[in-house]
Amino acid sequence: MTKRQLVGSAAILLALSVPASAQDDTQPVKRPTVSRNAPPSSNATVNLINLLVKQGTLSEEQAAALIKQADDEAYVARQATRDATAKAEGAEKAATTATEAVSPPGTKRVTYVPEIVKKQLRDEIRAEVMAKAEKENWASPGKYPEWAQRIRIYGDIRARYEGDHFPAGNGPLENYNAINTGNPFLEDNFNAVNQYFPPSYNTTQDRNRFRFRARLGADVDRFDGFSAGLRIATGENSSPVSTNQTFGGNGGDFSKYALWLDRAFVKYQPVQDFVASVGRFDNPFWSPTDLVWYRDIGFDGFAVQAKQEVAEGLTPFFVGGAFPVFNTDLNAGLNTSNLNGPIKSPSRDKWLFGAQGGFAARFDPETNLTMAVAYYDFTNMRGKLSTPCLVGAATDICDTDILRPSFAQKGNTYMQLRNIPLVLPASFPPNGSLKYQYYGLAGDFRPVVASAQLDLAQFNPIHVILDAEYIWNTGFDRAAVAAVAVNNFAGTSSGAAGPFNGGNQGWLTRLTVGNKEIKHLWDWNAHVGYKYLESDAMVDAFVDSDFGLGGTNLKGYFIGGNVGLGENIWASVRWMSANNIAGLPYAVDIVQLDLNARF
Numbered sequence: 001m002t003k004r005q006l007v008g009s010a011a012i013l014l015a016l017s018v019p020a021s022a023q024d025d026t027q028p029v030k031r032p033t034v035s036r037n038a039p040p041s042s043n044a045t046v047n048l049i050n051l052l053v054k055q056g057t058l059s060e061e062q063a064a065a066l067i068k069q070a071d072d073e074a075y076v077a078r079q080a081t082r083d084a085t086a087k088a089e090g091a092e093k094a095a096t097t098a099t100e101a102v103s104p105p106g107t108k109r110v111t112y113v114p115e116i117v118k119k120q121l122r123d124e125i126r127a128e129v130m131a132k133a134e135k136e137n138w139a140s141p142g143k144y145p146e147w148a149q150r151i152r153i154y155g156d157i158r159a160r161y162e163g164d165h166f167p168a169g170n171g172p173l174e175n176y177n178a179i180n181t182g183n184p185f186l187e188d189n190f191n192a193v194n195q196y197f198p199p200s201y202n203t204t205q206d207r208n209r210f211r212f213r214a215r216l217g218a219d220v221d222r223f224d225g226f227s228a229g230l231r232i233a234t235g236e237n238s239s240p241v242s243t244n245q246t247f248g249g250n251g252g253d254f255s256k257y258a259l260w261l262d263r264a265f266v267k268y269q270p271v272q273d274f275v276a277s278v279g280r281f282d283n284p285f286w287s288p289t290d291l292v293w294y295r296d297i298g299f300d301g302f303a304v305q306a307k308q309e310v311a312e313g314l315t316p317f318f319v320g321g322a323f324p325v326f327n328t329d330l331n332a333g334l335n336t337s338n339l340n341g342p343i344k345s346p347s348r349d350k351w352l353f354g355a356q357g358g359f360a361a362r363f364d365p366e367t368n369l370t371m372a373v374a375y376y377d378f379t380n381m382r383g384k385l386s387t388p389c390l391v392g393a394a395t396d397i398c399d400t401d402i403l404r405p406s407f408a409q410k411g412n413t414y415m416q417l418r419n420i421p422l423v424l425p426a427s428f429p430p431n432g433s434l435k436y437q438y439y440g441l442a443g444d445f446r447p448v449v450a451s452a453q454l455d456l457a458q459f460n461p462i463h464v465i466l467d468a469e470y471i472w473n474t475g476f477d478r479a480a481v482a483a484v485a486v487n488n489f490a491g492t493s494s495g496a497a498g499p500f501n502g503g504n505q506g507w508l509t510r511l512t513v514g515n516k517e518i519k520h521l522w523d524w525n526a527h528v529g530y531k532y533l534e535s536d537a538m539v540d541a542f543v544d545s546d547f548g549l550g551g552t553n554l555k556g557y558f559i560g561g562n563v564g565l566g567e568n569i570w571a572s573v574r575w576m577s578a579n580n581i582a583g584l585p586y587a588v589d590i591v592q593l594d595l596n597a598r599f
Contacts, residue, residue: 045070155216156598160244162209163591164549170203171584174487176439177408183394184418184436201410201549203586210247217263225270229281231263240407241294241545263298275305285319285356286372288453288467290544291508291533297542299323301352313362317372319355325378326350326406333397348402350380358451368455376447378475378539381405383440385484386419391436404438411533411540411552413502415442415484442485443504443536444475455516465512467529471537476504481536488535488553488582501582502553503534514562523564530557535582548578548588555581560592568598 049066052058058066178199179185185198217231234245234257245257265279277284284303287293303321310316326349333344358372380403389398398418417438449471456464482500490498514525533543535553548554560574572594580586 150221152219152221153217154219154599155214156596157215158213158597159595160211160213161591161593162211164207164209165589165591166202166204166206167587167589170586171491172197173201173203173410173584173586175199175201175410176414176487177405177410180404180408180438181406184391184438186394187435187437203588211244212247213243213245215243215262225268227267227269229263229265229267230261232259233262234258235260238407239545240297240541241409241543241550243296273307276303277305278302284321285354285374286317286358286370286451287449287469288370288451289469289508289510289529290547291469291506291531292447292449292471292538293542294544307360314359315361316357316359318357319374321354323352323354324349325352325381328402332402345399345402348380350378353377353379366457366460368457369453370455371452372450374449374451376445376449378445381441381539382444383415383417383442385415386417388421389418391418391420394436396436398438400440401438403440405441405541407541409540409543409545409551410549411535411554413442413481413485413488413500413536414439415486439486441539443473443477443481445473445536445539446475447471447473447538461515463512463514463516463525465516467510467512468508470507471505471533473504473537476536478502478504490582491584502536503582504536506531506533506537506552508532515564518562518564518570519568521564521566523570524562526559526561528557528559531555531578532581546574546590546592547576548586549590553581553583554578570596572596 046067049058049063053060053063175198186196213234215231215233217229219227219229221227233243235243236245236249236258238260243260243262250257261280263280263282265277265281267281268276278301280298280300281303283293283297283299284305285293299321301321301323303319303323305317305319307315307317328345328347328349331344333342354374354376356372356374358370360368360370362368383403384400386398386400389396391398400417404417417440418436420435420437449469451469452467454466456466458464478500481502485500485502488500488502490501508529508531510527510529512525512527515523516525517523518525531547532555533552538552540551540553543552544550547558548556556576556578558574558576560572562570562572564570572592574590574592574594576590576592578588578590
């Protein structure tokens, strides 16, 4: 027998031979004496070791060390036995409790439960309890319930100073939106005797405005690929573009401001690369600039978006949708009648149908190119001259009044909608003020848009981004528009209106250098660009509301930058210089200073 085997045997024998009272580790245990002259012990192991000492096989020191080592290992063995016993008793109690918990009232329980059954019960109960805790998160302090985790709250706040500066020499710009959303303009009064001018935009007096924007939204993930979202936003009116609110507006005197429902939609996304949306949602079309669409515009209707990587780094995509621009009021009609009763107007619903195809190409980790071509078809947007209409008061209605735009900025070419006879029938009581006029768009809008973006990230995180966009309104008929136009005529030296000089094309280029997104402290980027957008390239209601104070028929430069002041807090500065392309002279320089916070 080797010395190690002897030690192991001694440890076992010592553990078995120590009485139960001595196995209480809270009490000191006296070690046996090892010596050549030691008297016989009641412990056989000690007697064996003493015998080996007497025979000279072991020295007294070796024997004492051997006894000490064996005693220590015996202590470890006793402790392991005690722990195992305690765990077994605890498991038995848990199994008993679990059995009583799942047993219906009146059930008689058998006292003896096999260990394998106990283990199975413990595992089943533990799994059930943990599943419930995981689902409801009551076992994880600080975590929300499962249903609350499917709701994502987000929002942003922006404070802005804006200075609008008009140079000398600007001509008046008629405000057709003010006419079409209010009472018709009485053209009879605009003559040499009674010069009541139509509503017009400010083009001469500088303005300083302090404004803010606040938005709060929530996205809710439902099951099986469905999600829904809502967002409310500030705004001085229900404009589809700007959500800015001017401090001191809405009557001033610290009056409260209005909130509008800005988004409300349901989305279905069964797979990562396909999304169908219905309701009011973000612009589904890829648009790298705001040449065609205001960057925060919301779309009403239905849209689908799909993409598929067909080769490494090459992903074609498609977007399509139908969007109601205007829906005829249920009770729309004329305030006249015939023998059959009141006359109701036929529906003149306005729609936008759009489709876009493109691709995103990654040539290498630092070079990305995205290109797309889109076609948009606005139906029933063009005005139409009414049937002969006798107007005796501002409240009278003609049969094509419904075709006037319900919202507009400025720039598009307009036509008269009412066919008011110059010679009245004898039965019609003359009052000298009969030409109450509304105005509609003079042309059709079916634009084709080409968009491109080149992203160079060789100096990551610094990017160099080139954006370009071009628009061509294929529905524009210059001769037909010029024949009915009431604005966008070239000025002459005599002050008289010259030939019609509106157009149907536009383009924008922009260079951006810096961080692609501003999220952290000292993130930054700067941009510079040029914009050229003719009068009838696009419906002016939906384009950028900042450049030139909104609308089409504008050209000019812009420059700006952003810098991060903290996590999701940043400052912005932008300068824009715009001039009219057609019509009377108009120019404006705009400076904007923003402080933004996002959460």
